[in-house]
Amino acid sequence: MVKSQCFEKVGLKKGPWTPEEDQKLLAYIEEHGHGSWRALPAKAGLRRCGKSCRLRWTNYLRPDIKRGKFNLQEEQSIIQLHALLGNRWSAIATHLPKRTDNEIKNYWNTHLKKRLDKMGIDPVTHKPKADSFGSGSGHSKGAASLSHMAQWESARLEAEARLVRESKLTVPNPPKNILGSAVSAQVSNKSSATPTERPRCLDVLKAWQGVVFSMFSVGSSDSLESPTSTLNFSENALAIPLIGVQKNPTTTLAFATNNATCNRGTTVSEFDRGNQLECFEKLKDPAQVRRNLDSSMAIHGISPYAGDHNAWFVDSSANENAPMGNIIDGFSEILVCNSLDPNPTCSGENINDNYAGNLEDNYWNSLLNLVDASPTGSSVF
């Protein structure tokens, strides 16, 4: 293990940044970009280690950072994403525009975690503390499925990160930031210090909603395994894992691995960039994709959903009014709106009604009720 030299160097300043230091760092990055963080402090005239400079920039000085209180929607998003991804703050931050992973982490630890805790919900597992899953509640399948999905999403994110790195190699100056803080920090030239436009939020959540819907509504013995193994859905439980992504007009990342012409059965890690492009070209007709999906039961590979996108199947605009509603939104709203410290922005009387019973009913039942209330065969897919 190679230790960072940062904190081993003597004479370097630590602790809170002064306005003068901020100004120096800001001015330097605006003019030159950060380049090598290690070399930056000397060039910028700062007695700080590069790591400290990077953190200060990433978490505070970056122009595309939204500061201030989290709104209700952001709280919901954090809870939803945490339930799926756990403490993967950078991944969560990817889906929260203009928020840093550090800020989200802090907010979780100081607000949301306690709120869940007070409600008797384990903030780690998002289950009631006196967990009765698997002991006759009838929801163990749901919990297990969500757990599977979380694993699946976890691996998907890894693939996504890999692809982004890959895309950065071929797109020297990507026009838009696509992955939030991690990429935002990659200010490599002076112009990129300007605020970047973030992707629409929560498309991935909507994708998950679709997965949840599919799994529960079909009621079959379909299995959902890790991304590296086969992912089986029934024919009705179409391919929500497939999210066509048009990253930008010149650099396209798209995946549809169930298509016979696109290396059916290949996993994301097996994709080469040329193949991705080829697949996109062949699949850019959504109707064709749908036909391909309809003819395929075994869905392989995962959709590295990637940021600045127009998702074909899990498009926000197409999905948000779908009868199934926002399934995951549903249960997170219960959490957000039923804290012991009532949120004045919560208005739904149904929420309070739902909260009358035990937490299991309110947490998972509500999620499942939302699913049950949804018609099967949603046009979403």
Add this chain to the structure above:
DNA sequence: AAAGTATCCAACCGCTCAGTC
């Protein structure tokens, strides 16, 4: 008003991993 306690959050630390030589 003072002391004690709780809360918030910027910053740090240590680890991991990908890339390079």
Add this chain to the structure above:
DNA sequence: GGACTGAGCGGTTGGATACTT
């Protein structure tokens, strides 16, 4: 293939501030 480096991530800390007694 191994050593080294740069960078990112998540956990933790500690100072500042707010609140309570």
